[in-house]
Amino acid sequence: MSYKKDVHETLQKLHTNANTGLTKEEAENRLKQYGTNSFQEFKPPSMLRRIWEQINSMLIYILIGAAIISFIVGEVSDAVIILLVIVINAVVGVIQESKAEKALEELNKISTPKAVVKRSGIIQEIPSEQIVPGDIVMIDAGRYIPADLRLIETINLKIEESSLTGESIAVEKDAAWITDNDIPLGEQKNMAFMSTLSTYGRGAGVVIHTGMDTEIGKIAKMLGTQEKAMTPLQKKLAQLGKILGIGAIMISIVIFLIGFFQGREPIDMFLIAVSLAVAAIPEGLPAIVTIVLALGVQRMIKRNAIVRKLPAVETLGAVSVICSDKTGTLTQNKMTVTNIYANNKRIPVNQLTINDQTEQRLMENIILCNDAIATEEERTGDPTEIALVEAAQKVGYDQKQINNTYPRIFEIPFDSERKMMTTVHQKGDHYLVFTKGALEPVLDRTAYVEENATKIPFTNEQREKLMAEANNMSNEALRVLAIAYKEIEADSPLDETVEQDFIFLGLTGMIDPPREEVKASITQCDRAGIKTVMITGDHQRTALAIAKELGIAEHEDETMTGTELNTISDAILQEKVAHVRVFARVSPEHKVRIVKAFKANDKVVSMTGDGVNDAPSLKQADVGVAMGITGTDVAKGASDIILTDDNFATITAAVEEGRNIYKNLKKAILFLLSCNLGEIFALFLGILMGWPAPLTAIHILWVNLITDTLPAISLGIDPDDPDIMEEKPRDQHEKILSKETGLFTIFNGLIIGLLTLFAFIEGLTIHSNVRSIFELDFSNLSEEAIIFAQTMAFSALSISQLFHSFNLRHEKKSIFTTGIFSNPYLIGAILVGIAIQVMIVTIPIFNQWFHVVALDIGNWLFILCLAVVPIIVNEIIKAFKRTVA
Structure with a gap:
C-alpha cells in the first residue's frame, strides 16, 4: 500500500535517492533480481490441444467407436462416412478457435518503448523494459507512465486513467497527499500507474512495481489464469x-x-x-x-457484431444480465459542455445563441484561458479544456482567430491549491484578464457580477444564489467551472495580484454524455427481461446521474461503491447484486467479482467494455462484448464478440x-x-x-x-421470429x-x-x-x-x-x-x-x-x-x- 507511505519512507524502503536515482550497477543488479518490466507470455494452446478440444465429447467418442466397429465387421463405407463427419466438424471448429487469445500479446504493446529516468544524477532515456523498482522516473505531458510509481514531485500534474479505472476525467495528482484509509485506484492521488497517460503538467515518481506486479500486470495474470467455461x-x-x-x-x-x-x-x-x-x-x-x-x-456481421467464438452466438440469446462499462460504452468517452449559466439563467449549449456582451465575453474566456487545441485536424490537451473550446466552436467561435485577436502576454497556471487558472491578454492599450476554476476560489476573488452587460456589485445573496445553482448542476453529475474576467491598465503589474476583483460571468457544466441511442436499447432490454447493470470506475454521483438519464436506476440505494465491495463477502455480494443496478468506483478485480456473483445466481451474463480494465471481466462473463472502434486491443482479445460500431444498441440487436x-x-x-x-x-x-x-x-x-x-x-x-424480443430470457x-x-x-x-x-x-x-x-x-x-x-x-x-x-x-x-x-x-x-x-x-x-x-x-x-x-x-x-x- 505505497499510497499510505510518505515520500521519505518510500525512498528509504526502496533504497534509492530522489536526487541521483540508482547507480548503473545497482540498476543492473535489480534487473537480474526483478526481471524485465514486461509481461509474462502465456502460451496459447497447441494445434493438437485445439483438435483435442473439438473431439473431446461423448457424441464424438460414440461415433469413433461406431466407425471402428463398422471397420472391423467389414462395413468400410460406413466407417469412412462416420470418420469424414468427425473430421469436418473438427476442422471447422479449429479454424474458428485458431483466432486465439491475443490479450497478453497486446498488453505488451501498451507499455511505452522509452522512459525518462534519473540514474547516477543524470537524466537519460532508456527502454521501459529496463526500468526497475527504485528508479526515479520523470513525467511530462503526453507521456505514458512506464511502471507503477509513488509520486515524489508534482507540478500541476494530471493523469488520464480511463484505460485502467474507467474514469474519463484526468485525475489531479499530488505527491504530498497521503491517507490511512483503504481507497480504490482512482482516488490514489500520490500514485501513477503503468499504461496511464499524463495529460497536463509534470512530475517525478519512484518505481515501486514493474511488469506482472503492476496493476496492469495483475490484469494480465487474471487473463492468463481464468479457465474457459462451457456455454x-x-x-x-x-x-x-x-x-x-x-x-x-x-x-x-x-x-x-x-x-x-x-x-x-x-x-x-x-x-x-x-x-x-x-x-x-x-x-x-x-x-x-x-x-x-x-x-x-x-x-x-451484417448487424455490426463480429463473433470471435462460435458458441457465443447461442449464449448471447440466453443473456439475462448485461453488465456494461459506463465510459465509452454507455457514454461517448468525451467530456462535453452541456449547460451554460449566464445572465441569471441556465441554458443548454445546443440552445445557446450569443445575444449580448456577457455571453460573448464568457465564450472568449473559455477559449483564451485554455491551453488545449481543438481543430478538425488535432485534438490535444486536457479533456476538460478541449470540451470548453468545442462548446465555443458550436456557437460560431474560431479558436485561432480569437487567440490572434487577443494574444496572451502572461499567465498563472492552474495548480491544485488555488484550483484556478488565469491568463492575461492584450487588447489595444489595455489588458483583459480571464480566469476559470472551482467556484469558491473564483467567488473569493470576485467583486462584481455581470448580467446582460451590466456590472453589479457582488453580494452575499448573489454568492448563495450561485452556490445553489452550482450545487444543482453538481447533483446532476455535471462538473462545474466558474468563469470570470476583468480589464486592467497596460502599466499594471503582471503578477499574482491580477487575481483580484474579478467580474463574474457565469458557470459551465460538463459531463461525459450518454450515447443518444442507448436509452431506447435499454428499454428494449427491459421488455425482453434483460437487466442492464452499469459497472464503472467513475464517481458514484456521476454514474447515478447517467443511470437515471438512461433508465437504468433511479435511487442511490440501487448503487454500490468499490469501497463497500471491499467490506462484504462474495456470499453477501451474491445476495445484493439482485437489487444493485450501478457499481461505481470499482477496480478490475471488483468487476470480476460482480460478474461471478451474477453467474452464481444462475444468470447468463454479458459484459461490455472497451478498456484494459474491462478485459478480465470480459473473459469471465458468459459473453464478453468489446467495442471495436474505441476498444483497446486487450479488450478485443479477451472478448467473444466485438461491436464494429461501438453502439450499445448493437448489443440488443x-x-x-x-x-x-x-x-x-x-x-x-x-x-x-x-x-x-x-x-x-x-x-x-x-x-x-x-x-x-x-x-x-x-x-x-x-x-x-x-x-x-x-x-x-x-x-x-x-x-x-418477429416476437422474439417480447419473450423472457430462456432458463x-x-x-x-x-x-x-x-x-x-x-x-x-x-x-x-x-x-x-x-x-x-x-x-x-x-x-x-x-x-x-x-x-x-x-x-x-x-x-x-x-x-x-x-x-x-x-x-x-x-x-x-x-x-x-x-x-x-x-x-x-x-x-x-x-x-x-x-x-x-x-x-x-x-x-x-x-x-x-x-x-x-x-x-x-x-x-x-x-x-x-x-x-x-x-x-x-x-x-x-x-x-x-x-x-x-x-x-x-x-x-x-x-x-x-
Whole structure:
C-alpha cells in the first residue's frame, strides 16, 4: 500500500535517492533480481490441444467407436462416412478457435518503448523494459507512465486513467497527499500507474512495481489464469451425447439378445445392433450445429457484431444480465459542455445563441484561458479544456482567430491549491484578464457580477444564489467551472495580484454524455427481461446521474461503491447484486467479482467494455462484448464478440439475433432427433417382431448425413421470429428435450418409424404377390423381396423426414401462417433431397452401392402419400393447441 507511505519512507524502503536515482550497477543488479518490466507470455494452446478440444465429447467418442466397429465387421463405407463427419466438424471448429487469445500479446504493446529516468544524477532515456523498482522516473505531458510509481514531485500534474479505472476525467495528482484509509485506484492521488497517460503538467515518481506486479500486470495474470467455461449449448449437447450414447448401447444389447434368443446368426445380430447404434446417434449433429452457428456469425456481421467464438452466438440469446462499462460504452468517452449559466439563467449549449456582451465575453474566456487545441485536424490537451473550446466552436467561435485577436502576454497556471487558472491578454492599450476554476476560489476573488452587460456589485445573496445553482448542476453529475474576467491598465503589474476583483460571468457544466441511442436499447432490454447493470470506475454521483438519464436506476440505494465491495463477502455480494443496478468506483478485480456473483445466481451474463480494465471481466462473463472502434486491443482479445460500431444498441440487436439462432438450432436438433428416433422405432420394432431388418446401416447413415442434413441446416436459418424480443430470457438449465419437446420428438419419431415399417411390409407383399402381411412367410423370403422392401422403407423414411421438417417451423403456428414458401432454403432442401433419393433408387450404379432396386411410379405415389401423414397429424395437433390457448 505505497499510497499510505510518505515520500521519505518510500525512498528509504526502496533504497534509492530522489536526487541521483540508482547507480548503473545497482540498476543492473535489480534487473537480474526483478526481471524485465514486461509481461509474462502465456502460451496459447497447441494445434493438437485445439483438435483435442473439438473431439473431446461423448457424441464424438460414440461415433469413433461406431466407425471402428463398422471397420472391423467389414462395413468400410460406413466407417469412412462416420470418420469424414468427425473430421469436418473438427476442422471447422479449429479454424474458428485458431483466432486465439491475443490479450497478453497486446498488453505488451501498451507499455511505452522509452522512459525518462534519473540514474547516477543524470537524466537519460532508456527502454521501459529496463526500468526497475527504485528508479526515479520523470513525467511530462503526453507521456505514458512506464511502471507503477509513488509520486515524489508534482507540478500541476494530471493523469488520464480511463484505460485502467474507467474514469474519463484526468485525475489531479499530488505527491504530498497521503491517507490511512483503504481507497480504490482512482482516488490514489500520490500514485501513477503503468499504461496511464499524463495529460497536463509534470512530475517525478519512484518505481515501486514493474511488469506482472503492476496493476496492469495483475490484469494480465487474471487473463492468463481464468479457465474457459462451457456455454449452455455445449453443456446441453454434452448431456444429450451421454444420454444418446447410453441409450444406443442399451438398445443394441437388448436387440442383440432378442435376436440371439430368436435363433438368428450372432454375426448378423451384431451387424444389426451396430446399425441400431448408428441409428440412435445423429451423426450430423455436431457438424450441423457448427454450420448453423457459422451462418449465424455471417448474419451478426451484417448487424455490426463480429463473433470471435462460435458458441457465443447461442449464449448471447440466453443473456439475462448485461453488465456494461459506463465510459465509452454507455457514454461517448468525451467530456462535453452541456449547460451554460449566464445572465441569471441556465441554458443548454445546443440552445445557446450569443445575444449580448456577457455571453460573448464568457465564450472568449473559455477559449483564451485554455491551453488545449481543438481543430478538425488535432485534438490535444486536457479533456476538460478541449470540451470548453468545442462548446465555443458550436456557437460560431474560431479558436485561432480569437487567440490572434487577443494574444496572451502572461499567465498563472492552474495548480491544485488555488484550483484556478488565469491568463492575461492584450487588447489595444489595455489588458483583459480571464480566469476559470472551482467556484469558491473564483467567488473569493470576485467583486462584481455581470448580467446582460451590466456590472453589479457582488453580494452575499448573489454568492448563495450561485452556490445553489452550482450545487444543482453538481447533483446532476455535471462538473462545474466558474468563469470570470476583468480589464486592467497596460502599466499594471503582471503578477499574482491580477487575481483580484474579478467580474463574474457565469458557470459551465460538463459531463461525459450518454450515447443518444442507448436509452431506447435499454428499454428494449427491459421488455425482453434483460437487466442492464452499469459497472464503472467513475464517481458514484456521476454514474447515478447517467443511470437515471438512461433508465437504468433511479435511487442511490440501487448503487454500490468499490469501497463497500471491499467490506462484504462474495456470499453477501451474491445476495445484493439482485437489487444493485450501478457499481461505481470499482477496480478490475471488483468487476470480476460482480460478474461471478451474477453467474452464481444462475444468470447468463454479458459484459461490455472497451478498456484494459474491462478485459478480465470480459473473459469471465458468459459473453464478453468489446467495442471495436474505441476498444483497446486487450479488450478485443479477451472478448467473444466485438461491436464494429461501438453502439450499445448493437448489443440488443445481437441478443435478438442470438435468440433466433438458438431457436433455429433447437428446431434443427429436434428435427434430427425425431428423425433418428423414427429409424430406431423402425429397426427395433421390426427385429422385435422377427422380421428382416427393414433398413441397413448404409441406409441409415445416408439419411442421417445427407437427407436430414440439408433440411436441418435450412431450419437453422429459418426467418426470424418477429416476437422474439417480447419473450423472457430462456432458463439456461432448460433442457433441449424438455417434457413438451420430448413428447413431440417421441411422437413424431413413432409416426415416422411406423410409416417406414408400413412401407417395408408393403414392399414385401408387392414382391411376394400376397394381399396382406398375414400371408407372408417371413422364414422363406427371397433376398430380392427383402431388398425391394428395404428400398421402399428407405425411400419412405427419407421423404417422410423431409416433409416432417415443415412441422418444426413453429410449435403452434400452422405452416400456412408461417408461410410454406417463406423459407426458400427449406423448399430447396426438400426438392434436392427428393431428387437425390430418386437418383439413388433409379440409377444402376447407386443401386449397387446402396443395395436398392428401382421403383415404379405407383410405388413412388404410395411413398408420397405416406410422407404427408406427419404434416397432417401435426397440423391437427397445432390447431388443437391454438384452440386451447
